[in-house]
Amino acid sequence: MQTLREQIGRVPVWTQTLIVGGALLAFIPVLSEFQLSLFTEMLIMGLFALSLNIVLGYGGMVSFGHAAFYGVGGYTLAIATTRLGVPVLLAMAIAPFVSALMGFIIGWFAVRRANLYFSILTLAFGQLVYLLVFQARDITKGDDGIQGLPVPDFLEGIVPYFIFTVGVVMVCFVLMRHLVQTPFMLTLKATRENAERAQFIGVDVRQQQLMAFVMGAFFAGVAGVLMAQHNRFVTVDMLFWTTSAEPLLACLLGGMYTLTGPLFGGALLMLLEVVTLRFTSYWSLLLGIITIMLVLVAPKGVLGWLKRS
Amino acid sequence: MPIESVVVQILVGVASGMILFIVSAGLSLIFGVLRVINFAHGSLYMLGAFLATSISMWLVDSGLGFLGALLLAPLLVALLGVVLEAGLFRRIYAQEHLLQLLLTFGLTLVVADLVRVLWGGEIRRLPLPEWLEGSIRLEFLGGRRFRTYDIVLIGVGVVMALGLWGLLTRTAWGRTIRATVDNPEMVSALGVNINTVYTGVFALGCWLAGLGGVLIAARSSVALGMDAQMIIQTFAVVVIGGLGSFLGALLGALMIGIVVSVGTLYPQIAPFSQALPFVVMALVLIVRPYGLLGKAER
Numbered sequence: 001m002q003t004l005r006e007q008i009g010r011v012p013v014w015t016q017t018l019i020v021g022g023a024l025l026a027f028i029p030v031l032s033e034f035q036l037s038l039f040t041e042m043l044i045m046g047l048f049a050l051s052l053n054i055v056l057g058y059g060g061m062v063s064f065g066h067a068a069f070y071g072v073g074g075y076t077l078a079i080a081t082t083r084l085g086v087p088v089l090l091a092m093a094i095a096p097f098v099s100a101l102m103g104f105i106i107g108w109f110a111v112r113r114a115n116l117y118f119s120i121l122t123l124a125f126g127q128l129v130y131l132l133v134f135q136a137r138d139i140t141k142g143d144d145g146i147q148g149l150p151v152p153d154f155l156e157g158i159v160p161y162f163i164f165t166v167g168v169v170m171v172c173f174v175l176m177r178h179l180v181q182t183p184f185m186l187t188l189k190a191t192r193e194n195a196e197r198a199q200f201i202g203v204d205v206r207q208q209q210l211m212a213f214v215m216g217a218f219f220a221g222v223a224g225v226l227m228a229q230h231n232r233f234v235t236v237d238m239l240f241w242t243t244s245a246e247p248l249l250a251c252l253l254g255g256m257y258t259l260t261g262p263l264f265g266g267a268l269l270m271l272l273e274v275v276t277l278r279f280t281s282y283w284s285l286l287l288g289i290i291t292i293m294l295v296l297v298a299p300k301g302v303l304g305w306l307k308r309s
Numbered sequence: 310m311p312i313e314s315v316v317v318q319i320l321v322g323v324a325s326g327m328i329l330f331i332v333s334a335g336l337s338l339i340f341g342v343l344r345v346i347n348f349a350h351g352s353l354y355m356l357g358a359f360l361a362t363s364i365s366m367w368l369v370d371s372g373l374g375f376l377g378a379l380l381l382a383p384l385l386v387a388l389l390g391v392v393l394e395a396g397l398f399r400r401i402y403a404q405e406h407l408l409q410l411l412l413t414f415g416l417t418l419v420v421a422d423l424v425r426v427l428w429g430g431e432i433r434r435l436p437l438p439e440w441l442e443g444s445i446r447l448e449f450l451g452g453r454r455f456r457t458y459d460i461v462l463i464g465v466g467v468v469m470a471l472g473l474w475g476l477l478t479r480t481a482w483g484r485t486i487r488a489t490v491d492n493p494e495m496v497s498a499l500g501v502n503i504n505t506v507y508t509g510v511f512a513l514g515c516w517l518a519g520l521g522g523v524l525i526a527a528r529s530s531v532a533l534g535m536d537a538q539m540i541i542q543t544f545a546v547v548v549i550g551g552l553g554s555f556l557g558a559l560l561g562a563l564m565i566g567i568v569v570s571v572g573t574l575y576p577q578i579a580p581f582s583q584a585l586p587f588v589v590m591a592l593v594l595i596v597r598p599y600g601l602l603g604k605a606e607r
Contacts, residue, residue: 062407064348064414109591112598116346116552119410120544121594123348127541128587135580241537245414252411285422291415295408296400 060192065126073224103217326566327466335517351540357522390515551603
């Protein structure tokens with residue numbers, strides 16, 4: 001007797017993703033512009049959380065500086081289009097690679113140390129990027145942020161942008177899903193479970209971790225580009241450590257050892273943020289309280305917790 | 310660049326490095342005994358600074374604003390530390406690192422917003438008493454001036470370093486702490502209440518963070534965001550010096566203080582002086598991945 005789960009598992013990932021994506025698009029006629037915009041943001045946060053999960057869930061590396069790559073993606077797009085006159089689409093395509101390059105630089109240092117030190121280093125380097133962007137007013141306009149990002153004609157308007165976001169997130173999801181089944185990801189999981197043993201059987205642990213870190217940075221860059229383009233502005237908040245906390249919390253909320261969990265966790269968190277900010281500006285306070293409660297009450301993640309009971 | 314200017318900047322760097330040392334020593338001490346990295350350590354430092362400004366306002370008529378703040382604010386922070394340890398941290402010692410870090414990170418976010426609610430976003434200062442204002446002439450450096458308060462800071466730093474060293478190596482409580490680091494079960498089996506040791510060490514670490522906050526409040530401005538600024542600097546210190554090492558914390562803090570201070574002499578570097586600690590940290594990571602005084606872990 002097959003369970004429903006197993007039956008769903010037989011359907012190819014592409015088809016599954018297309019069905020979900022199609023279902024999302026079917027909502028367009030019934031949703032208001034505000035709701036569509038909210039859905040877009042939820043999807044982007046979901047992608048951001050998925051990108052961290054490559055590092056956190058599969059690599060077992062607790063990064064507290066993931067906002068750096070999200071923000072660098074957004075800022076690359078903003079600076080390239082508004083100051084350097086790079087065509088929008090080209091800038092959108094390049095930006096994630098700049099994030100990946102940043103991931104390589106920070107990761108090169110961070111993977112030299114394991115566990116706690118890795119967390120310390122990612123947080124320190126993440127905040128360093130924030131400080132540099134904050135202080136380099138000539139280029140980044142500091143805490144004013146950069147406004148007025150140009151939008152290509154075909155993405156003008158909320159509905160086309162929503163469709164575009166659904167498409168990009170779907171492609172990224174499928175890419176990540178395939179990555180999970182590659183020998184690379186399996187090796188990475190092995191390093192997560194026992195780095196010493198992995199090393200004994202000939203795995204270059206640091207190199208594996210660095211590659212995972214760079215991949216995570218790349219997809220975080222994609223999320224940053226999507227968000228910057230959606231808002232048509234970037235601010236230093238994108239790089240601040242509160243932003244690093246959000247995907248972490250999303251992974252915890254959704255369950256970090258699952259593939260789809262972080263996507264839902266991220267979407268849920270974004271919904272909560274948007275709703276909260278309509279009533280009060282103390283989002284950071286609420287985020288902190290949720291984090292503390294989650295750690296004390298449901299450390300395996302709400303989804304993982306529901307699954308068990 | 311005249312050599313006298315550089316020497317003065319080095320002294321200024323030692324003074325600011327001492328504050329960094331006091332805060333980092335607290336973080337390092339808590340890690341050494343409890344094995345938890347407290348991301349909220351910078352928040353406790355910020356609380357110390359904000360409390361100090363309030364206490365000094367409250368005591369302004371008596372003329373004891375600064376001394377009152379210096380005595381009371383770190384104590385209040387230590388008291389909060391007792392509550393936090395007993396209420397939150399004690400539940401997570403056995404948990405994996407991720408959960409410990411997330412808990413303290415959550416605390417950071419909570420404190421940041423609470424400070425915003427309680428004190429608001431305006432920039433504050435802790436006024437110095439008259440006898441600490443002003444500066445002295447250093448004749449041997451061509452008559453260059455050096456702030457009196459900075460001399461006091463260097464003194465306080467030396468006293469704290471010696472005091473902590475004495476506490477850990479020359480007192481019964483220090484022996485218990487060192488024994489706890491080596492083997493908590495054994496210490497517990499010998500009839501020592503381990504929980505009290507943990508609470509005490511945590512409170513002492515928080516007291517140091519609060520003290521650092523008061524000391525900085527009288528030197529530069531008190532504002533939101535100082536928590537993040539400090540925690541990443543202390544992280545740079547412990548990466549440079551090695552976590553859990555007092556001497557390492559002192560060395561790392563002085564290095565960072567001096568490099569940042571001397572960096573301000575050069576107009577090309579000055580705007581990015583905040584980044585200098587991480588340049589030092591990165592260099593140390595390349596040369597000695599486990600810190601200057603650290604040992605390879607596991």
